[in-house]
Amino acid sequence: MNIKMFEIQKGEMPLENIKETCGFAGIFKEIGVIGDSLSSGEFESTDENGKVCYHDMYNYSWPAILERITGTKYYNYSRGGMSFKEFYESWAKQNNFWEKRQAYIVDLGNNDLFVFRQNVGSAKDINLEDPSKNKDTYFGYMGKVLSKLKSLEKDARIFLVSLQIDHTFKEKDEMAYYVLEEMKKVVKMYSFTYLIDMTTYGPVYDEKAREKFAMGFHPNAMGYYVYALAIGNYIDYIIRQNYKDFFEVPFIGTDLKNYTI
Numbered sequence: 422m423n424i425k426m427f428e429i430q431k432g433e434m435p436l437e438n439i440k441e442t443c444g445f446a447g448i449f450k451e452i453g454v455i456g457d458s459l460s461s462g463e464f465e466s467t468d469e470n471g472k473v474c475y476h477d478m479y480n481y482s483w484p485a486i487l488e489r490i491t492g493t494k495y496y497n498y499s500r501g502g503m504s505f506k507e508f509y510e511s512w513a514k515q516n517n518f519w520e521k522r523q524a525y526i527v528d529l530g531n532n533d534l535f536v537f538r539q540n541v542g543s544a545k546d547i548n549l550e551d552p553s554k555n556k557d558t559y560f561g562y563m564g565k566v567l568s569k570l571k572s573l574e575k576d577a578r579i580f581l582v583s584l585q586i587d588h589t590f591k592e593k594d595e596m597a598y599y600v601l602e603e604m605k606k607v608v609k610m611y612s613f614t615y616l617i618d619m620t621t622y623g624p625v626y627d628e629k630a631r632e633k634f635a636m637g638f639h640p641n642a643m644g645y646y647v648y649a650l651a652i653g654n655y656i657d658y659i660i661r662q663n664y665k666d667f668f669e670v671p672f673i674g675t676d677l678k679n680y681t682i
Contacts, residue, residue, distance in 0.1 A: 429661045435622040443653025445660040447491035449524050454484045456528040460499035465637035483649035504533040505562035521573045523673045528582035533559045544606035576673045579614040588627045617655045
């Protein structure tokens with residue numbers, strides 16, 4: 422067995438090589454997911470008059486798919502229509518979702534920016550010393566959530582997911598690219614925090630892709646599977662880029678430490 426097969430290959434880009442097992446994404450015992458309808462596995466039904474109804478079907482969500490693939494326990498804190506502001510101000514507390522976990526995947530933005538039209542702001546809106554002073558912007562509330570997660574478990578590994586490109590209209594794509602650049606700054610502000618760049622490397626749900634992988638605005642069952650493989654393989658890529666950051670995953674939440682690393 423050539424162990425080099427587990428290392429980053431020269432010139433390898435994220436999601437260039439898709440593993441059905443999602444590789445090292447399976448090293449975690451548990452992961453909490455904070456997201457909106459994309460993470461809650463939302464499906465759209467219609468009645469005979471064409472009226473659309475929305476259904477969060479968590480067993481078909483990408484976290485549930487990753488749980489089945491990797492054996493890692495996924496705690497899904499998501500709901501259709503969720504935003505950073507609502508999650509921080511009410512949803513998490515009402516549902517006892519501020520839970521200490523080894524790792525978190527944070528995937529919010531579509532509702533914040535394109536439904537509720539919240540001011541996007543920038544990474545400068547985050548006050549690490551006193552998150553209560555964060556500005557009331559998309560990035561300000563993002564910072565409040567990330568700081569809260571770090572207060573629950575300082576060594577938790579956090580994977581922050583950027584927005585996807587779908588080519589529905591130019592302004593939306595431009596916003597996604599702006600958010601990406603600011604997220605690159607945000608992940609550097611917190612320890613053990615990494616960017617999953619779905620803007621550049623993720624699946625594009627354009628009109629052609631939707632013919633096979635969508636059912637209305639949201640993905641269909643196959644689309645959620647594709648997204649699960651994208652998230653899982655991106656985490657594998659991040660780990661292979663930062664091996665030492667993940668040596669002590671079994672020690673997260675304990676008093677154990679290896680000082681020889």
